[in-house]
Amino acid sequence: MKTATIGLLFMLFPVITYSQIKIDGFEYQDKKMTYVEIYEYEGSFEDLVNYFKESYLFDEFNVIGERISGITKPIDFLKEREDGTTAVFFNISQLRCKAFIDFKPGKYKITLSDIKCISTGQSGLLGPKGDETELSLFMLNMKNTDWSKNYLKNQQKVILRTIQSNFKVSKSKDKDW
Numbered sequence: 332m333k334t335a336t337i338g339l340l341f342m343l344f345p346v347i348t349y350s351q352i353k354i355d356g357f358e359y360q361d362k363k364m365t366y367v368e369i370y371e372y373e374g375s376f377e378d379l380v381n382y383f384k385e386s387y388l389f390d391e392f393n394v395i396g397e398r399i400s401g402i403t404k405p406i407d408f409l410k411e412r413e414d415g416t417t418a419v420f421f422n423i424s425q426l427r428c429k430a431f432i433d434f435k436p437g438k439y440k441i442t443l444s445d446i447k448c449i450s451t452g453q454s455g456l457l458g459p460k461g462d463e464t465e466l467s468l469f470m471l472n473m474k475n476t477d478w479s480k481n482y483l484k485n486q487q488k489v490i491l492r493t494i495q496s497n498f499k500v501s502k503s504k505d506k507d508w
Contacts, residue, residue, distance in 0.1 A: 399432040
């Protein structure tokens with residue numbers, strides 16, 4: 332009798348669970364990809380704001396309290412992998428995302444969301460120039476339950492190097508926020 336009652340409860344109140352997978356600062360949960368990294372920083376918040384203003388990394392740039400937020404300009408991927416080859420994917424797209432940069436004395440944390448690949452129009456693979464595709468489509472397997480083998484083998488280091496080269500002032504040893 333208890334089994335029937337529990338079964339009835341599941342029919343009345345469906346349980347929805349989403350898997351969570353993490354690797355190298357990327358997290359995919361609830362059908363959303365984010366990237367979080369913490370970096371050491373010896374300067375003041377004002378210095379950090381000026382650094383990112385002068386980097387021309389952002390199309391939209393806002394400062395509220397001790398937080399920088401914005402939407403990046405299209406970022407070219409660092410195309411060459413460590414083995415000297417290039418994945419086609421990087422030749423035909425750029426990266427764009429929402430960015431939040433939170434400051435604490437001695438460090439800052441970047442959080443990237445809404446991470447997209449923007450077609451450069453050089454191939455029909457990603458669509459016409461300017462079309463946007465979720466980066467997670469290239470990083471996850473077909474079921475969105477794990478990292479794709481292609482991502483781990485061919486794309487992982489290039490994507491990480493691209494992000495870090497644009498947001499890193501100096502790497503943090505202490506990852507506690």
